[in-house]
Every structure is written in structure tokens, then in C-alpha cells.
Amino acid sequence: MANAFLVDLVMxxxxxxxxxxxxxxxxxxxxxxSTTDGLLPDMNLDRKSDGKDVAPFVLAMTGxxxxxxxxxxxxxxxxxxxxxxDVAAFVTQLID
Numbered sequence: 001m002a003n004a005f006l007v008d009l010v011m012x013x014x015x016x017x018x019x020x021x022x023x024x025x026x027x028x029x030x031x032x033x034s035t036t037d038g039l040l041p042d043m044n045l046d047r048k049s050d051g052k053d054v055a056p057f058v059l060a061m062t063g064x065x066x067x068x069x070x071x072x073x074x075x076x077x078x079x080x081x082x083x084x085x086d087v088a089a090f091v092t093q094l095i096d
Contacts, residue, residue, distance in 0.1 A: 041090045043073055049093050057090055 004027055012020040040049045043056035056066055060074035061082055074082050076089035 041073070041076055041093050043070060051094075053090075053094070061087070 007025045010022045043053040060070040076086045
């Protein structure tokens with residue numbers, strides 16, 4: 001893998017069962033996809049959206065993510081930035 005230039009396949013499964021497949025993604029690059037599946041704010045990766053996700057979300061919003069991928073998870077509106085628009089989506093998902 002040290003000499004690999006491409007990842008053959010990346011499969012993304014959404015919380016409502018949709019599946020997106022991206023093929024031949026260059027290493028050290030970002031592949032962007034979108035979904036209408038309804039992203040869940042599962043910041044602690046326990047497969048639930050609940051109060052335990054609030055603290056990691058706040059850390060990501062304030063530029064102090066626990067993990068780099070928290071920046072992706074916290075971008076709930078999918079616009080590649082974390083800002084107040086994501087807060088509304090986060091709260092909506094938690095109370096639904």
C-alpha cells in the first residue's frame with residue numbers, strides 16, 4: 001500500500017440505508033459526495049444521536065475537534081464549512 005496511488009473503492013452507507021460508491025479515489029485527496037439521506041450528528045460514533053454528541057460537536061465548532069474526522073461529521077449541511085448553519089441541523093437531528 002505504500003506505493004499505492006489510488007483507492008479502488010470507497011463505500012459510504014447513510015443512516016437511512018442509501019449507499020454511495022466512489023471508485024478510484026486518488027490517495028491524499030478529498031472525494032466529495034452528497035446525499036439526501038439525512039446525516040446524523042453522531043459525533044462520538046456510537047451509532048446514536050443523543051446528548052453525548054453535544055460536547056464533541058461544540059469542540060468541532062470551536063476549532064478543537066477530538067479527531068480530524070469530527071470536522072466532517074459536524075458539517076451537517078454539507079457545505080464543507082462548520083458554522084452556525086450546522087448548529088440548526090444538529091439541534092433538528094437531535095430532537096427528531
